[in-house]
Amino acid sequence: xxxxxxxxxxxxxxxxxxxxxxxxxxxxxxxxxxxxxxxxxxxxxxxxxxxxxxxxxxxxxxxxxxxxxxxxxxxxxxxxxxxxxxxxxxxxxxxxxxxxxxxxxxxxxxxxxxxxxxxxxxxxxxxxxxxxxxxxxxxxxxxxxxxxxxxxxxxxxxxxxxxxxxxxxxxxxxxxxxxxxxxxxxxxxxxxxxxxxxxxxxxxxxxxxxxxxxxxxxxxxxxxxxxxxxxxxxxxxxxxxxxxxxxxxxxxxxxxxxxxxxxxxxxxxxxxxxxxxxxxxxxxxxxxxxxxxxxxxxxxxxxxxxxxxxxxxxxxxxxxxxx
Ligand code: ADP
Ligand code: MG
Numbered sequence: 001x002x003x004x005x006x007x008x009x010x011x012x013x014x015x016x017x018x019x020x021x022x023x024x025x026x027x028x029x030x031x032x033x034x035x036x037x038x039x040x041x042x043x044x045x046x047x048x049x050x051x052x053x054x055x056x057x058x059x060x061x062x063x064x065x066x067x068x069x070x071x072x073x074x075x076x077x078x079x080x081x082x083x084x085x086x087x088x089x090x091x092x093x094x095x096x097x098x099x100x101x102x103x104x105x106x107x108x109x110x111x112x113x114x115x116x117x118x119x120x121x122x123x124x125x126x127x128x129x130x131x132x133x134x135x136x137x138x139x140x141x142x143x144x145x146x147x148x149x150x151x152x153x154x155x156x157x158x159x160x161x162x163x164x165x166x167x168x169x170x171x172x173x174x175x176x177x178x179x180x181x182x183x184x185x186x187x188x189x190x191x192x193x194x195x196x197x198x199x200x201x202x203x204x205x206x207x208x209x210x211x212x213x214x215x216x217x218x219x220x221x222x223x224x225x226x227x228x229x230x231x232x233x234x235x236x237x238x239x240x241x242x243x244x245x246x247x248x249x250x251x252x253x254x255x256x257x258x259x260x261x262x263x264x265x266x267x268x269x270x271x272x273x274x275x276x277x278x279x280x281x282x283x284x285x286x287x288x289x290x291x292x293x294x295x296x297x298x299x300x301x302x303x304x305x306x307x308x309x310x311x312x313x314x315x316x317x318x319x320x321x322x323x
Pocket of ligand 2: 022025026089091092
């Protein structure tokens with residue numbers, strides 16, 4: 001049983017960056033406005049994520065680490081209507097199987113906060129502590145009990161960069177949330193809550209990309225498209241700077257990347273991999289988020305013309321006078 005759990009955990013928790021991703025997404029789901037990510041020592045030794053969100057009371061805590069326990073799915077119909085970032089109820093359970101986990105949390109209404117130590121999906125220790133509203137997850141010794149996985153981690157700078165990328169991607173999708181990343185007491189990234197996506201793009205991706213942005217939007221009953229292109233002639237040899245957000249969540253979708261690349265290349269045959277950010281808000285029923293356990297890959301339903309509309313939106317922004 002323990003082995004099965006550890007293997008299942010590995011499906012979701014591939015490296016320290018996946019822990020950071022799951023925990024930040026939980027913080028966002030809990031309506032946090034400020035999130036701090038602290039990393040210390042060798043990557044995986046010390047990961048601490050503090051938020052100012054809704055927090056958990058004792059009954060929430062008792063459910064949070066059980067596999068398939070999620071507060072975010074109430075009915076079966078909800079499965080086809082997923083709006084929150086998390087919905088599988090597997091992340092915390094998984095993290096508790098492959099690390100030493102501690103949580104500090106307080107809701108608005110509780111008089112005192114709670115501190116819990118968790119291992120293998122169970123709360124080993126629970127006591128009251130004074131805390132502000134919000135939640136801190138403290139993860140130590142990632143993969144301490146799966147030495148093979150640990151051995152296959154890359155060097156610290158590479159693993160840290162994966163974390164940095166995750167934090168950047170999530171930040172670009174949530175301009176209204178302030179996210180701070182600290183490594184060994186040094187602030188690596190800090191964003192204030194920003195009024196708009198443009199400011200956030202500037203503060204995360206920098207002048208090279210953001211100084212010359214082209215923007216176009218499309219609105220209809222069932223979806224909203226907001227696309228930004230860097231109009232600086234940036235050469236990229238891969239899709240690393242293609243950011244796709246569906247309902248606020250960073251996703252990968254090759255169909256979308258390819259249609260944008262196709263239109264872009266036919267108009268500007270310089271660069272196969274344009275730098276862009278696409279924000280698509282769409283009726284969740286038209287998106288299948290379930291195809292990959294890590295939830296990055298999503299599939300769009302065939303019965304809508306969103307891809308074609310994205311293509312037109314691209315054409316319009318690159319050649320505004322053409323139509
Ligand atoms: P899921 O996000 O799919 O529901 P998780 O295992 O990631 O599953 O989290 C389990 C539950 O723990 C969540 O449904 C939520 O109720 C609670 N939870 C996790 N992180 C937080 C947080 N930062 N603040 C408040 N509640 C949280
Ligand atoms: Mg989650």
